[in-house]
Amino acid sequence: MTPRLELVGVSRTFGVDELAVPALRNVSMQADEGEFVAIMGPSGSGKSTLLAICGCLDVGYSGEVLIHPKNSGGGRRARSVAPMDPRTLSMAGLARCRRQLVGLVFQQYNLVPSLTALENIALPLELDGVPVRKARKQAFDALTAVDLVGLEDRFADQLSGGQQQRVAIARGIVGDRRLLLADEPTGALDSHTGEEIMEVLRARADAGTTVLMVTHDARHAAWADRVVFLRDGRIVDSAESISDPSVLLAEHSA
Amino acid sequence: MSIKHGLLSLLAEGENYGYQLKQEFERRTGSTWPLNIGQVYTTLDRLVRDGLVERGEENAEGQVRYEITGAGRTEVAAWFAAPVSHDNPPRNELAIKLALAVHSPGIDVATLVQTQRRAAMERLQDLSSLRRSSGDADLAWLLVCESMIFSVEAEVRWLDHCESAVAKARRKARQRPSPLDSAREPHAETSRSGS
């Protein structure tokens, strides 16, 4: 499997001297194409910091972060094929990274209230200068992928929580972006809607998007291919499913 | 685990043979709890002895047909109506293990917790993918599957709780007593004893 995201010895400390708080200590991990990784850990373990770093929002880290753009040469927008480290980017470069490479999904949806669902999904493309008609078309594809057809002209306050989160997910994947970072995406949803969101994320992962999800809900984490445990800024363990139900059944005999 | 009420409820739907009962039971519960045929016949005998089931005739292959009695139906109805009691919880090996580890010197509780949690997580992943891959299955089966998912989740959450409780206790033990504590010595005694 080709890697999509790599972290090598990443550390991040906030503050200086006596007030220094190490949020991440020497974290190394890798996420492949189409892999669904869940990150679990108690409050203060560095989960959000990790996501911020991977999402081109925080460049105050040491170590190496590599984001591999999609390697096929079909994109019409000029993109470098080589993996890039956000720390090497300028402010404008980081903004471009957030528009073209990574998608961010938050607990609070964070849709722009003055735009319709379709316009929200198209926003990263429009920010990138893609012509409106083409952006709308791509946005519509993403909208279909998250199963929101029929709601494209609604505003945020006319959508339910689950629908808003799906818009946010569509916004994160529009424009053929293959790295989706989700911070507690089901935190504000009831369990049933939360399951729906997990289905959407799972479907995206199966379709080739790398999904990195921070959560404290074990059942939702279980949807992932791999669960990484973060404690005090370090990765202490990771769980990977065997995907063989017969083993489970054997356990219950006797 | 007693399968008495399970067999009774199956017989309430209609008379049946012992082997078929075993198959039906397993089918209904997704083979989660496979039955020993001997166990089945033993249970049936006990049911006959208690007057809840009647023995019928033997067929050509030598299988005995069993039929539920009126008392048996009453028993089934009562079983469904009453909640499953938890008076005698089965021995929770994990809880015992942790309870002993907390006060054993030389045992790293944190590592123990993490090991168990990883295992639980992996099982949860498996159950989760199992559940996902059987989307159109019988509702009864789905509920059973989900009950296992929820109980594993409960275990994971309990492990989280243990971890933070142990960490908190350790922190408290390491704390230096403040000057105020010494001043309030008599009260501190009372509060500690009271908590």
Added chain:
Amino acid sequence: MITLTPGSRLPLAWRIGWRDMTRDWRRGALVVVLIMIPLALLIGVVIAGTSLQPSLRDEVRVGLGSAAGKLTSVECSAQSLRYASCDYSGATQPVEPATEAELLARVPAGHHSVVERAVFGSFAVDGLSYQGRLVATDAADPLLRGRYDLQSGAWPTGSEVLVNEAVAVRYGVAPGDSVGLGDREYPVSGIVHHHPWAGQDPTPVVVVGPQHPFAAELASVPSDSYGPVVYLDGGLPPVSDYPAWNADGIGVTDRDVLLGLDDPDSVALGTGGGAGVLVLMATAAVMLMAILVAGSAMAIGAQRVRRVLALLSATGARPRMLRTIFAVQGLVLGAVAAVLAIPVAMAGAGVFLAIADHWQWAQVMGFRMQSTWGLAGGATALLAGTLASAVPGFRIGAVDPVRALSEAHRQARLWVALVGIGLVALSAAAVVVVALRVDRLRAARALTDELAFQHSIAVMVAAGVAIPGVLLAIPLALRGVAAVSGRTPLVWRMAGRDLGRSRHRSVPVVASVVAGSLVAGFAVAVAGFTVDQQVVGHQWRARLDEAIVSPPEAYGAKQLDPDAVLGAVAAVVPVTEFHVLLTPGITGSLADGGSSVVNLEVLDRSCRSLSVAVGDCPERMWAYPSIVIGDVDLVPVLAGVPATPAMRDHLASGGALTFSDLVLDSRGNLELSHSVWPRGADTGTEHRLGSLPVMQVAPNGNYGASVLVSAETAERIGLVTAEQPAKPAAWLKLSRTPTEKEQAQIQAAVAALDPQVWVSVEAGPPVGSPIVWATVAISGAVLLLIVVVITTLASGDRRRDDALLSVLGGGPALRRRVAAAQALWLGALGGVMGVLLAAYLTVAFFRVYMGILPSIPEHLAVLIIGVPLLAAGIAWLTTPGRAGLRDALISGRPQAIGGDG
């Protein structure tokens, strides 16, 4: 950080309101400033305005000094009796003015008196001649203390003279310099504080002593308006004797009588009702602006407490308590603003008055500050503060906690906007009704000052109803903006839709800009109109850049030498064209003061005077002589149209060219007759000169003379005789508009040739007094301040949206564009609405008050264009570059990156 904490005994709402305010003291300070500035402006203007108005006591001090009273000479000529009432009512017989001797004879024995004689004449400084008031009196006499007060230097002795502050400031005269009177120069011994009349603009005055060489010359100049004045220290007749004294030509002014007429210290704010109405309107507009702007500041900040309020409401707080929270803040902030506004206003007005007095822009009566204004100002500030608090609190009572917490936006209620539009329509209808009523009264000549004042107030109230109407319609306008933005590019879409959906923020901001534009626009419109009126009302002496030197009036005086005049004027300003205009020799003033005139029939239409063709006809440029004797080549000069052969023939055949049909009689003939009027007589001897065939020449615009005849014709009908040949007047066209100094130089140069000669230089209408421009500047500054404050506040409120855009990869340029687009919309909406309202108010007021439709100055367009651009620019500049990133919402909570996990 303010750490005052009131005791916990105060009700909960007060505590919350107080703590929220002290914690956010910057916002509180801003609200205080926003209320204080307009209030201070208003109070300052009132102080300055009333400080320029004379009270009775001021009039007595300026007019009588320390004297108990004065005696003046009054007259009521037969002519005045016939055509106008005499100053002192009840005169039925012509009255001869008393002489100085007769006045002095009336001074009771044992009483001290001082004589003052004054004329309007010219004096010279540094060789330049200026017009002013020349007074001969013993200014040092104690009776005149208060009327003449020595400011610097010493009282004059011998041939020394005094000048007043106006002369000193304007022409740079100091004690020790010299001033020219008549033919000689006299040293200036000192500078006096002196104004001829209270409340009048400062006039240059030169004072000589009664024994001064020039005093005799002064006495010899006949002047009707400034007869001798005798100041007494007592012994004045009782009021009942006044009619008898008036009949003798003596007017009496008694200090005690004057002071007893009314409250001696009260000051009417402005003359007539017009200024009062304007002040009322200004008050209302300014306070409205303060309320809206301060309310905006409170409303925008209230966003931060909206969730808290929603929580309070959810836990059972009553709406009244929530409103109280804001009302508390409004009251306290209003009180602070009131306390600050008064000293600021006093300081500002004091500075302004000091400057005005120093530069002699106006006659400053004193610094007047009535405590009632302080109280009124304070009450207004409290009211403003409380009402400002109502802006964010307006919908507080209706806060639905669930919706507030879920940030759902509701669409604007249409019916509210419809009510607003209805109010505007109602206002327009009311204004029309009042205007028609006033027109009817005016046509019936039944419009008294009192009625005019009442109707002015009524029309302003009627027009003012449109203001809340427009404000209520703002949400509808915002909705329109949002709808229009649907199909526009991303930046405009986001900006426009956000405006429509976040009404709680946009509406107060637009309202503030409306209020500010209204005040500024109104000031600009009134100023522009005033200047316009000065232009329109300007009596054109001649066309622009023309100079006309009229021949000496007196019979038998030396004739003007036109070439010498040309040389004298050309030495100051180059002359491009020069003509000699010959005037009838038989006209002039007689030795005994009477006059000899040629009568032209002027029908009493727009011109009032009947027999003399110099009158109030605005189309005729009055520096030109009314009858000109000359050739047809003068037609372009007189009428602005080219001469034609037909005109030449007509002149040659003995006819007259006329440029106005007013000089023709009812049958269309030009009848010329000659009258001699002895001084003061009501009839003169008249004999007919003849009737001339007329050719009417339609002038191009204004015209000079009314009649042009050839020299032969003039001689034939007797306009010129051998003894009284034609008198030449000089007409010059200057190459450019002369400055004031150059005008004075021209006057001096011509006066040097012949002091009896009258020079008119047309330099065009004045461009407006400093006070007008000061008003405009101040209102512009106020508007600027509002725009800056509001746009900064509004764009500061965008922080959360900006953070989101930044996280999604939109750079600072995008955020700036969105902020600028929003500010542009807000400024455009508010600016257009405010300016339209201002134009509406101006038109309504002046239409009713003066009966004319004022022209709306194009400077208002500057406001409409400038305000949005300025707002957009400020929003662009104040959008922070990195803030979006710092507030990145990783966990959906506004915090620093990595703050919690």
